[in-house]
Structures are given as C-alpha cells and as structure tokens.
Amino acid sequence: MNLAPRYWLSAILLAVLALLPWPATAGMTPEEVKAFEGYKAKAEKGDADAQYLLGYFYSRGKGVVKDEVEAVKWCRKAADQGDATAQVFLGNCYVDGRGVEKDGVEAVKWYRKAVEQGDAYAQFELGACYANGTGVAKDEVEAVKWYRKAAEQGVVQAQTNLGLCYAKGTGVAKDEIEAYAYWNLAGISNEMARNNLAILEKKISPDARLLGQQRTKQLQKEIEGRLESLDDLRKAVEKESLRKGA
Numbered sequence: 001m002n003l004a005p006r007y008w009l010s011a012i013l014l015a016v017l018a019l020l021p022w023p024a025t026a027g028m029t030p031e032e033v034k035a036f037e038g039y040k041a042k043a044e045k046g047d048a049d050a051q052y053l054l055g056y057f058y059s060r061g062k063g064v065v066k067d068e069v070e071a072v073k074w075c076r077k078a079a080d081q082g083d084a085t086a087q088v089f090l091g092n093c094y095v096d097g098r099g100v101e102k103d104g105v106e107a108v109k110w111y112r113k114a115v116e117q118g119d120a121y122a123q124f125e126l127g128a129c130y131a132n133g134t135g136v137a138k139d140e141v142e143a144v145k146w147y148r149k150a151a152e153q154g155v156v157q158a159q160t161n162l163g164l165c166y167a168k169g170t171g172v173a174k175d176e177i178e179a180y181a182y183w184n185l186a187g188i189s190n191e192m193a194r195n196n197l198a199i200l201e202k203k204i205s206p207d208a209r210l211l212g213q214q215r216t217k218q219l220q221k222e223i224e225g226r227l228e229s230l231d232d233l234r235k236a237v238e239k240e241s242l243r244k245g246a
Contacts, residue, residue, distance in 0.1 A: 028063055036063025043074060051078035052086040059089075059098070068099035079110060087114040088122045095125075095134060104135030115146075118230075120153035127158065131171075140171030151182065152226055159186035160193040167200065176204055180212030181219050 036057050042050035055075035058067045072093050078086035087110045093099050094107035108129050114122030127146030130139045144165050150158035163182035166175045180200055186193035201209060 028061075032057075032063035034063075043077070046081075048078045048081040048083045048086070051075070051081070052083050052089070055086065055089065068093070070099075072099035079113070082113075082117070084114040084117045084119040084122065087111070088119060088125060091122070091125055095129075104129065106135070108135035120150045120155045120158075123147075123153070124150035124155045124158040124161075127161070131161070140165070142171075144171035152223055153230070154223055154227055156186045156188075156190045156193070159183075160190050160196070163193065163196065167196070176200065177208060177211050177215055180204070180209070181215035184212060184216040185219055185223075 036054070039050045039054045039057065043054040051074045055071040055073070055078065057063050058074065059071035060066065072090065075086045075089045075093070079090045091107040091110035091114070094103045094110065096102070100106075108126065111122045111126045111129065115126055123146045127143045127150065129135050130146065131143035132138070144162065147158045147162040147165065151162045159182045163179045163186065165171050166182065167179035168174065180197065183193040183197040183200065187197050204212070
C-alpha cells in the first residue's frame with residue numbers, strides 16, 4: 001500500500017493549521033477570560049470603566065487575542081465619556097503609534113483633557129511632550145512645570161525627570177541638592193533614579209549629600225501632605241455627589 005499520498009496530505013493539513021489563529025483562550029487563565037467577558041458585557045452597555053478595562057485587556061492580550069486596534073476603539077469610547085485614565089492611554093497610543101498612526105498633536109489633546117481633571121500621569125506625559133517637542137513647540141520651562149505637578153502627586157518617573165532637569169539646569173536653574181532629593185525620593189522604586197543618584201553622590205561633598213538627604217525628607221512630607229489633601233477633596237466630592245443623588 002502506498003502511504004505517500006497520506007504523508008503529503010498530513011503535511012498540507014499541518015501547514016494550513018499553522019496559519020490559523022489560536023483560540024482566544026490559548027495560554028490564558030480561565031479567570032482572565034471570565035473577566036474579559038464580564039467587562040465586554042458591561043462595556044457594550046456603555047459603562048466607561050468597563051470600556052477602558054476592555055481596551056486594556058485587548059492591549060495586553062489578557063483573556064483575548066492581543067489587538068491594539070480594538071484596544072484603541074474601546075479606550076476611545078471611555079475617553080469620550082471623560083475617563084481620565086482612558087484619555088492618558090489614548091494619548092500614549094498616539095505617541096507610540098499603537099493601534100493608530102502616530103500623531104503628537106492628537107496625543108497632547110487627550111493628555112490635556114485628562115490634565116483638566118487633575119490626572120497626575122497626564123501631567124507627566126504632557127511634560128514629556130514639552131520636553132521632546134511632541135505635538136507642541138519644545139519648551140523646557142513648561143516641561144519642568146508639568147513634571148513638578150506630577151512629581152508633587154507622587155509620580156516616580158516625573159520625580160526622576162525633574163531630578164535630571166535640576167542636575168543639568170534644563171528648564172530650571174541647576175541645583176544638585178534638588179536633583180539629589182528628587183532622585184533619592186524616586187530611587188525607592190526607580191532604577192534610573194538610583195543610578196543617577198549613585199553617580200551624583202561621587203561628585204558632591206559630604207555636606208551637600210547631607211543637605212540633599214534633608215531636602216528629601218522635606219519633599220516627602222510635602223508630597224504626603226498634598227496627597228492627603230487630594231484624598232480628602234476626592235472624598236468630599238464623592239460624598240456631595242451621593243448627597244445630590246439621594
């Protein structure tokens with residue numbers, strides 16, 4: 001019996017199967033798939049939080065095959081409803097060209113919408129746009145302004161970048177004590193800040209290092225106090241909203 005035809009048939013079938021997409025659940029946990037399906041059901045009914053989370057799941061390939069175009073589609077729906085996190089996500093997509101064509105002007109538009117709501121990450125991203133001339137005229141002073149606003153709300157990358165601005169005198173007067181303090185603060189969780197701080201410590205005097213450490217403590221207290229104030233404000237707004245809705 002000639003088995004050659006069967007061999008070639010098997011080879012052809014394997015080649016075809018290799019071209020077919022894997023099921024959406026391949027390599028995913030049942031919990032991810034269930035969460036995705038839950039968010040999708042809510043998103044389709046217009047829930048902004050669910051629309052953002054659905055977009056996030058598409059962007060990461062959690063519970064569904066990764067699809068950046070779909071991610072943008074759902075995050076845009078949430079962003080259009082005023083969801084600040086979705087607005088920042090959409091801005092990042094335009095900066096990086098993920099799921100959409102790169103467009104710095106469009107990115108800045110979405111960052112500004114989130115900034116108007118006081119979103120700290122939008123402040124940082126807007127600062128980066130000014131620092132790099134993305135979607136706006138390059139303006140290092142304006143970059144420092146927005147980095148500072150984000151840094152004051154505890155955004156570690158903003159603290160790291162602000163430290164760099166102080167170290168180089170970019171958009172602000174050069175000040176190694178301030179650079180030390182911001183890098184020391186951010187270095188708790190940011191490797192770049194730790195590396196920059198290690199280099200700076202070799203250059204400055206022990207007295208300057210002590211001043212930097214003192215300034216770090218002062219900054220930390222200021223940020224913690226500001227975050228507590230913001231939290232109190234959010235709670236007051238939520239309470240007032242509930243009262244009006246009663």
